[in-house]
Amino acid sequence: MREPAEKRQRRIAESVRERGMARITDLADELGVSVVTVRRDVEELARRGELRRGHGVARSLRPVPxxxxxxxxxxxxxxxxxxxxxxxxxxxxxxxxxxxxxxxxxxxxxxxxxxxxxxxxxxxxxxxxxxxxxxxxxxxxxxxxxxxxxxxxxxxxxxxxxxxxxxxxxxxxxxxxxxDHAYGVHLALGHLVALGHRRIVLAARDDSPTARVIRTQFAEQTAARGLVEGCRTILSSPTAGPDPRLADPRAVDLAQVIGETGATAVLIHGDMDALVLLQGLQTAGISVPGHCSVVAYNDVVADLGPVPLTAVAPAKxxxxxxxxxxxxxxxxxxxxxxxxxxxxxxxxxxxxxxxxxxxxxx
Structure with a gap:
């Protein structure tokens, strides 16, 4: 004979209080009833303020054991x-x-x-x-x-x-x-400017909040330093935009942009893209750092390239x-x-x- 709903709900409440949390499926197995029945009981107990409902679980209102x-x-x-x-x-x-x-x-x-x-x-x-x-x-x-x-x-x-x-x-x-990615951009630009670079290209991703902060800060900080002329922003790879399935037209050839702008330095977000772009620069006859200085952003694998890359290193x-x-x-x-x-x-x-x-x- 099935036990009364009140007794079953009391057992559920006691079990949840003892454990701190219990899965709906586990309670159903222990009580020998359906998941639907337990879910309905938990909803009633939550309505009475005896426990809290979660995603597939019931949680105690008391301190966690x-x-x-x-x-x-x-x-x-x-x-x-x-x-x-x-x-x-x-x-x-x-x-x-x-x-x-x-x-x-x-x-x-x-x-x-x-x-x-x-x-x-x-x-x-x-x-x-x-x-x-x-x-x-x-x-x-x-x-x-x-x-x-x-x-x-x-x-x-x-x-x-x-x-x-x-x-x-x-x-x-x-x-x-x-x-603080605004500070990261500040570190990169400060280093490059101190070395005499005033035409700096940003090759950055555009598929995350971090990427968007870096792009915004680059525009604002180059303007504040009076470096707007020659400081262009491009996409760091064809699939670095919001939809990685599509080749984004903003991903133009970095070597060509350097030639067009007269840039002598590049900030690249992130490391993997930086290593790929570094190879492209070398293929185009642009030596690093002889003709162009490169700063990577993230410092995950920046030190592993043919030329170890100077990099902004978040405290990951x-x-x-x-x-x-x-x-x-x-x-x-x-x-x-x-x-x-x-x-x-x-x-x-x-x-x-x-x-x-x-x-x-x-």
Whole structure:
């Protein structure tokens, strides 16, 4: 005989309070009822204020048991775009910080198609993640705006890594940590100007918030330095635009642009594109740094080229470590019943690593 709904709901509430979090599917198996029945019970318990509903899970309103954060289930999750070498060090830094705190970190990869981040987040939450580190791809500003509704509806602490929403955004109050890319552009231009370069080309990506900041700052800072003439911006590769499936017409030949503008220096975002463009310059008979100085942006593989590249180097591992610290600050406050304080937007200053690809203008 099936047990009464009140008794079943009481068992669900007690189980969730004991564990801190329970999957709907696990509860259905334990109680010998359908997922639909448990989901309906959880909705009723949430309506009465006895627990919280999540994506495929039920969460306790009481502090999180220590054992939930220390092992066993997935405590926090990090969602990053696929094929993003830049964030690899951030993931490593996050793992180190999580291990030191005794918290399990699970990595979820978001594919390149629209809605991939949302799917990855849903899977992470269904797996039991109690907090999220997110680096949405946001190829366009429209994509960033479109994500605001579901991101603002997340019911677990969330930290954006290498992303910061606009002030008018519905998610501006979310914790975040990112590189001060305006300062990175400042470092690159300051170095090149000090070497006597006044005609500088930017070859940059245009498929992420980081790329858009670099492009905007390059335009503003070259204008502020009186370097507008000869300082042109091009796309760093045919597939570096918002739609990587299409060859973007803004990706013109760098050697030709150098010839047209008389540029003596190039800032290239990011490293992989810089190495490809470096080979193109050498093929065209433009020696580096003899005829043209090159600064790469990201410093992931900049030192591995035939000419080790001077590069702007964000503190990539520290991005991950800081993201975990911000997230654990939220989770610990929730667990101990304390107020974690106001949201924090942290900016980390990049460094400039000088190698063999820059020299004084001849």
């Amino acid at each position: 220590e054992r939930t954060a220390a092992g066993g289930g997935e405590a926090i999750a990090m969602v990053v775009p696929e094929s993003n070498t830049y964030l690899t060090e951030a993931v490593q830094g996050a793992r180190e910080a999580a291990q030191r705190a005794g918290v399990r970190l699970a990595l979820h990869i978001a594919a390149g198609h629209p809605g991939a981040e949302r799917d990855a987040v849903r899977q992470a939450l269904e797996a039991g993640a109690r907090g999220l580190l997110l680096s949405p791809h946001w190829r366009t500003r429209e994509a960033e705006t479109a994500d605001q509704s579901w991101l603002s509806a997340l019911d677990v602490p969330t930290v954006l890594v290498e992303r910061r929403p606009e002030r008018t955004s519905a998610i501006y109050g979310v914790d975040c940590v990112r590189t 591992a520290e991005l991950g470590r800081t993201g975990v610290d911000l997230l654990l600050r939220r989770l610990t406050g929730d667990r101990d019943g304390l107020r974690p304080g106001p949201p924090r937007h942290v900016e980390l200053l990049p460094d400039l690593v000088i190698r063999q690809s820059t020299a004084k203008k001849v």
